[in-house]
Amino acid sequence: MERPSEGLLSIDELRHAVLRSWRESPTRFTEDTNAERDLRVGAYRDRVFVELAQNAADAAAAAGEPGRMRVRVVDGELRVANTGAPLDRRGIAALASLRASGKEPTGSAGTVGRFGVGFAAxxxxxxxxxIVSRTEGVAFSEARTREVWDADEVPVLRLPWPLPDDEPPLPDGFDTEVRLPLRDGARDAVERIEAIEAIEAEVADVLLVLPWLVEVEVEGRRWARRADGAEVVLSVPDGRHTRWLTHRGRGCVWAVPVTDGGRPRPLDEDVLHAPTPTDERLSLPARLLSTAVPMEPSRRRVLASADSPDVRRALLAAAEAYPGLVRSLPTEHRLALVPPPRFPASDVDGLLRDLVTERLADDEWLPSATSGLLPGRRARVLDVAAPRLVELVADVVPGLVAAPLCGREAARTAAVAQARGLGVAELVDVVGGLVRPPEWWRELYAELLAAVDRAEVELDELGAVPVPLADGRTLPGARGVLLADDTVGDLTELDIPGLHIAHPQAAHPLLRRLGAANAGPAELLRAPAVTEAVARSVEDALAGLDVEPLVDAVLGWVSVTGEAPGLGALALPTETGRRRADELLLPDARLLEVLHPDAVGDDAPLDVLAADVARRWDRETLLACGVRDTFTVLDGQSDVGDVGDVDPDAPPVPDLDLVADDAWPAAVRLLASQPDTWRALTAPDRRLRDWLSVNALLDGRAPRQWRLPSATELSGLFDPVPDVGLTEDLLASTGVRTELALDADHAAEDAELLCARLGEPARTVPVGLALRAHSILAEVSPEDVEPPERVRTLAGTVCDPADAVVLDAPWLVAVWPAERLVAAADFADAPALADVLDLPLASEETTATVDGKDAEPSFAAWSELPAIVEVADLTGIGVPAGGVLIHEELTVAGTPVPWWLDDLGSLHAADSPEGLARAFAWAADRWSERISVERLLDDPDPRAVLG
Structure with a gap:
């Protein structure tokens, strides 16, 4: 099958030339042997299919038609057939050279060398x-080489041989077939090639790398490649297919797998393809197929270091083409091809990553939110995943990247290409001062709130977000802004400084989250700007300002809410001007019936609301604003102007000081008719009762100067209150006395009143009541009470304090006239009573002693007195220690007395039941039982105790 080619050696001539070179230079044989061994066991191990596929692609390229390839195992031979340009003598010479390629240099990426050193695989x-071809054929044989050259090891591919005469013909439809009789031990490798998984892994890569090869068939299983625009579609035998997006540059092709929908599937790890796979590891998201990178003859490693000029030049060309591949993707997927930050997989990878990221920083590939493309270093990526937000601010932020390239992950990825993230806080600053329709702002708020709910944005970052107001202004920040609802009415006429109401078409829940408040009527009434406007409304009216819109708005809001907190200062009209609402009375107010005539009028504390206003607004609305119908109760006294001007002792009900003197019974009935004032009237703190007890008038006198008709135990000290048309409960609630007691809050005043009543000569005060009154007076501090001008004595009379003493010991009663003794119900109260009344104690003024003219008394221990012992047993009184001096007749300063305690502490008693009983009760500290002891001494019958 050998055919001569002009100017080229025949197979025999090539073989003889090689043999001649070996004979002439034995080192040449050694070099050829070593070179082939290196190729066989080193550079081209495990590359049989790849190298034969490369030859098939080169043949197709040479023929100018897409090529097909078929792989079979026939009669123990691996046979690889292909279409395309057949083998010629140039190719045979290349095969036998071990160092050269028979391909004409074209500089394209389509071929890399046909039948060169790679055939050693x-x-x-x-x-x-x-190799059997349409035009030429050649065989190589280790056995035949050994026949002509005696050596332990010989190179196989240096001596070409003609094909045998019985060589089977080419299969139909193919132009060349490589036939490889399998050496012993190689069948397992062939079986791995036949396995679908291994073939798919290798064939798919080969078809992607070699564009001239469009079909590979392995033992009847078919893989195919077709072009679909910029994409390459690879089909596998089971009908599945994969897609690769490709982009060609100077001496290179970039490729990345994509889905049918065009979504990239970035690579995680790969190797440099030159264009067949090498051992140079890469970590870029796309595959690099380059014919420009200088490679070692094995095509496994770059020829020199990654920093060499030739390698750098080739990698720079590849990097310059990379943005083109990125631009081939739909805009939403372009960030997928930005190399993620990681350690380089190799020196080549490190240099290539740097060059690629630099190109992405300088070249235009990121879609602008307005128009065109942006280089990485001039791009801003919104770090919130909100495409609509990007659209809203596209014309505000220069260099903003279009949606959907936004969000934190997108910003981090784009930062590799030196793009800068755009945070929400910065975005808020950017939109500050913008003039946009309210609807635009509402959309902005909706996007920002969604980002907050997704935890992409903190509320604090939105604190200064602008808010368009209903009056056309824009306010930085939502705090203090009110969100009006449909019940507040038309606010266009309302001009209140500091009242910030959001434009209704911009209102959004985000503003509420940022501090804005709902602006229903209740919220507006509590708004500081409104309360301040109300507080100065009278002053504004007097200054000539129109407060009618404010008044109408406030009354309208109150009519909806039914309450008006702190709005008593609202300037409402009277018949002659404007006054505070809480200084006005309804035209038919019940208060008018009890107030003094001078309390109502232009210059008076109160005035009457204009009749037309009273007719226009319902009664409840006006009352809620502070207009009066009846008495009201102050809430913390905050409704009567400056708290600092309020008397802390003032009653909780205002205007009581304006009641006419003769109208107090009616005023009390009015207080009792309303739940609030009734609670104040009966409150435990008794503030209102105490005030009324001093300041009200019942028949010309303060209530505390009267007693209830039923309080007869006070007869003599206090007169019963006249019939003024009030029940006893109401009378008691005004401070009319019900018992003998000092008011805790007015103890000093009550004490002075008691002293005065006790000292009135015309009064007949029962002695027991006087004693109890004196004990009560002992509870008062002397500093709080002026000593009285007259005091009441045990005789029921009054005397000058200079003539009186306070009885402080019971035995002294016998030697002092009753007309000079002032006594309390309990001797223990005597010292305090003396201090209050500024009187001496009787014991201090007494100089009398037991008369010595009497017969010598006899001393008897208490336990030696049978009658005393018997009485003690009957009464349960313990017999005290000590005893008593018993006198036949006991006199002190000439006055007979039943008993006495001398200055030495000795008890004296007349020999009588009265004397002994008193001395014994005093000694036993049971003074209150002296009368019963006396009776038992007189008649010690047990029945006297029991009956």
């Missing part, structure tokens, strides 16, 4: 390869 499976 077949030696991994055979030592007797043959």
């Amino acid at each position: 077949v030696l991994a499976v055979t030592s007797e390869p043959r």
